Amino acid sequence: VVSVIVSRIRIAVVDWWPRFCAALEVLWGKGWMSPRSLTFRIIAGTALWSAILLPAAALTLNAIYRGRITEEFDRRLSRLSTLLIASSAIEDTGEPQPPEDFGDALFNLPLATGWYWQIEPIAVRDRESWPLLSPSRIGSPLPADDLAPHSDTTSLRVFDLDLENGEALRVAHRVISAPFAGNENAYRYVVTGNRGEIDRAVADFASKIALALGALGAGILILTLGLVRFGLQPLTRVQAGLARIRSGEAQRLEGRLPLEIQPLQDELNALIASNEAIIDRARTQVGNLAHALKTPLSVLNNEAQTAKGPLAQLVGEQTKVMRDQVAHYLDRARMAARSGVIGRVTMIRPVAEGLVRALSKIYERDGVTIRLACIGTPAFQGEKQDLEEVLGNLLDNAGKWADSTVTLSIKSAGMGDFQGRNLPVVQLLIEDDGPGLSDSQCKEAVQRGARLDESKPGSGLGLSIVRDLVELYGGSFSLSRSKLGGLRAELLLPGAA
Amino acid sequence: MRILVVEDDPDLNRQVTAMLTESGYAVDSADDGEDAHHLGETEPYDGVVLDLGLPSMDGMSVLERWREAGLTMPVLVLSARDRWNDVVRAMDAGADDYVRKPVELEELLSKLRALLRRATGHVTNEIRCGPLCLDTKRARLTVEGEAIRLTSHEYRLLSYLMHHQDRIVSRTELVEHMYDQDFDRDSNTIEVFVGRLRKKLPDDLIRTVRGLGYCLSDPNSGG
Numbered sequence: 132v133v134s135v136i137v138s139r140i141r142i143a144v145v146d147w148w149p150r151f152c153a154a155l156e157v158l159w160g161k162g163w164m165s166p167r168s169l170t171f172r173i174i175a176g177t178a179l180w181s182a183i184l185l186p187a188a189a190l191t192l193n194a195i196y197r198g199r200i201t202e203e204f205d206r207r208l209s210r211l212s213t214l215l216i217a218s219s220a221i222e223d224t225g226e227p228q229p230p231e232d233f234g235d236a237l238f239n240l241p242l243a244t245g246w247y248w249q250i251e252p253i254a255v256r257d258r259e260s261w262p263l264l265s266p267s268r269i270g271s272p273l274p275a276d277d278l279a280p281h282s283d284t285t286s287l288r289v290f291d292l293d294l295e296n297g298e299a300l301r302v303a304h305r306v307i308s309a310p311f312a313g314n315e316n317a318y319r320y321v322v323t324g325n326r327g328e329i330d331r332a333v334a335d336f337a338s339k340i341a342l343a344l345g346a347l348g349a350g351i352l353i354l355t356l357g358l359v360r361f362g363l364q365p366l367t368r369v370q371a372g373l374a375r376i377r378s379g380e381a382q383r384l385e386g387r388l389p390l391e392i393q394p395l396q397d398e399l400n401a402l403i404a405s406n407e408a409i410i411d412r413a414r415t416q417v418g419n420l421a422h423a424l425k426t427p428l429s430v431l432n433n434e435a436q437t438a439k440g441p442l443a444q445l446v447g448e449q450t451k452v453m454r455d456q457v458a459h460y461l462d463r464a465r466m467a468a469r470s471g472v473i474g475r476v477t478m479i480r481p482v483a484e485g486l487v488r489a490l491s492k493i494y495e496r497d498g499v500t501i502r503l504a505c506i507g508t509p510a511f512q513g514e515k516q517d518l519e520e521v522l523g524n525l526l527d528n529a530g531k532w533a534d535s536t537v538t539l540s541i542k543s544a545g546m547g548d549f550q551g552r553n554l555p556v557v558q559l560l561i562e563d564d565g566p567g568l569s570d571s572q573c574k575e576a577v578q579r580g581a582r583l584d585e586s587k588p589g590s591g592l593g594l595s596i597v598r599d600l601v602e603l604y605g606g607s608f609s610l611s612r613s614k615l616g617g618l619r620a621e622l623l624l625p626g627a628a
Numbered sequence: 629m630r631i632l633v634v635e636d637d638p639d640l641n642r643q644v645t646a647m648l649t650e651s652g653y654a655v656d657s658a659d660d661g662e663d664a665h666h667l668g669e670t671e672p673y674d675g676v677v678l679d680l681g682l683p684s685m686d687g688m689s690v691l692e693r694w695r696e697a698g699l700t701m702p703v704l705v706l707s708a709r710d711r712w713n714d715v716v717r718a719m720d721a722g723a724d725d726y727v728r729k730p731v732e733l734e735e736l737l738s739k740l741r742a743l744l745r746r747a748t749g750h751v752t753n754e755i756r757c758g759p760l761c762l763d764t765k766r767a768r769l770t771v772e773g774e775a776i777r778l779t780s781h782e783y784r785l786l787s788y789l790m791h792h793q794d795r796i797v798s799r800t801e802l803v804e805h806m807y808d809q810d811f812d813r814d815s816n817t818i819e820v821f822v823g824r825l826r827k828k829l830p831d832d833l834i835r836t837v838r839g840l841g842y843c844l845s846d847p848n849s850g851g
Contacts, residue, residue: 421708458710
């Protein structure tokens with residue numbers, strides 16, 4: 132039986148190996164073969180369990196079946212044994228005679244069918260005619276040595292007997308003593324059956340069982356895979372939801388989930404909310420710090436400027452350093468508070484309109500007009516404050532230097548890669564007709580704290596914070612000469628669909 | 629020209645007030661929102677420097693209420709809130725310019741001057757009227773290129789008249805815009821200053837319009 136199963140498995144393995152390998156490669160590619168994969172763990176667990184359980188079941192069933200078949204076979208042999216005794220008439224001498232027309236054809240054909248009968252006295256084989264044999268066994272009695280040990284009892288005994296020629300027999304052995312006058316002999320009545328019949332039936336059964344259990348195992352694996360995919364589907368939904376939050380399409384995880392995963396969603400939502408609260412708090416405190424520091428700095432600086440003497444000069448210089456440092460680090464603190472923020476989407480037009488409105492009012496008196504050209508409804512993948520900071524600083528610079536015209540044009544510009552994410556590109560162009568900058572100045576201008584001309588007010592940090600914010604979003608910022616004559620500042624920022 | 633300075637930090641308030649007074653403006657100061665609101669509604673200021681973070685009523689509300697009440701004087705917002713969002717909100721609420729703290733007094737002054745000039749329709753620092761040229765940045769008067777020394781009261785009077793040239797300005801208006809709140813006002817002193825000014829300036833520039841006030845105009849401009 133085991134050899135049958137093994138051979139079947141070998142055939143299956145040889146036949147299916149290439150396909151199995153191909154399937155493994157696909158699974159490996161999907162990351163399902165990693166021990167970190169839940170699918171892999173569950174499938175591997177199920178497979179391992181099935182690999183133990185199913186063969187065990189097959190062996191058990193096989194053993195039970197063999198037992199039943201053998202029992203049946205033995206009963207049949209026992210009946211034949213009784214029939215043999217009954218049909219071999221005993222002569223007056225007390226000697227049994229061969230039965231006429233015993234059993235079925237298997238006993239009467241002169242072939243090695245495995246179905247034999249044999250009658251002989253236990254004590255001696257004193258006559259040529261002993262033992263009496265079935266026609267199927269003419270001329271070659273069963274080996275006496277194998278039968279002898281069973282002669283100690285008169286009751287029926289059934290046992291296996293393997294002949295030298297390879298025949299496997301099942302033997303029903305019975306001893307009858309016929310106490311006739313002058314003949315104290317006991318006679319052995321032997322009926323054999325072909326044990327191969329049992330083996331064949333069992334092997335047939337085993338192959339059917341192997342097929343059925345194999346199908347069952349495959350079914351279990353497929354079903355488990357399906358259940359795992361189905362069961363893990365809510366997690367995929369959570370993952371998709373988180374991706375939407377990251378990309379700014381959603382603020383929190385929505386939808387009803389299975390009871391087991393609902394707490395995860397609730398906790399994630401709570402985490403997002405508390406993250407936002409922390410950032411808001413940090414911002415407020417940074418703002419408060421700004422308020423708290425800036426007025427005293429103004430006072431010190433102004434006092435130092437009106438007073439005379441080395442102390443005043445020192446205080447003046449140091450307050451300027453402090454002012455720049457405060458501005459620099461407050462900007463960075465705000466940025467740091469932001470860098471972990473889950474993505475938001477900001478509509479660009481209202482922000483641009485507000486800034487243009489405010490700055491127009493400021494620069495109008497210098498005869499500067501600020502024009503806005505915005506195509507479509509572009510959206511920025513990021514914080515409103517950051518967009519305001521970037522656009523405000525650039526527009527403010529342009530307003531300061533322009534002779535008469537500043538233009539802000541906004542349009543979408545295809546797709547681009549932003550920190551590994553493929554997103555729409557929004558192009559923002561700020562141009563003025565002022566003196567502009569040379570190429571080397573353009574490069575220098577984006578350096579931290581560079582201020583090329585001290586004649587117009589401004590801390591000089593405007594451009595470097597623009598550069599840092601744009602970098603934070605993986606965008607690009609460049610300065611060049613505008614066809615209006617002045618500076619052309621180009622921003623490429625991640626957009627939102 | 630009369631300016632209201634609203635700033636709750638006493639030192640900064642003092643500094644701004646001193647700087648503006650030195651530059652020839654009549655300056656009132658307030659250190660909380662309600663005072664500022666009240667002063668702005670009752671006194672005719674030519675310009676306001678307004679801090680946003682104020683006790684009792686914040687600067688933004690003060691500004692909004694002034695504009696709702698129809699007051700149009702230029703307001704320069706001075707604030708530690710440096711987000712562009714704050715700038716846009718303040719400008720939308722009716723501010724005319726925005727200066728971020730920490731503030732350089734020079735910057736504040738130049739922006740305020742620009743606001744005052746624009747409010748009266750002048751574009752440069754120099755206001756001209758016939759042979760007169762008043763440099764509001766340096767607080768200097770020249771007549772046909774020759775510098776004329778003025779006392780601070782004379783300067784304020786002339787500056788107001790030059791900002792509002794070709795228009796009749798009443799004595800009361802002059803008093804209100806020349807002196808700060810605490811000054812002991814007497815419209816007769818105006819006549820004294822006008823008399824002194826006339827002596828320093830070419831004839832016929834400052835006309836007296838009987839019963840109404842004074843009018844500064846260029847006699848050669850046909851108007």
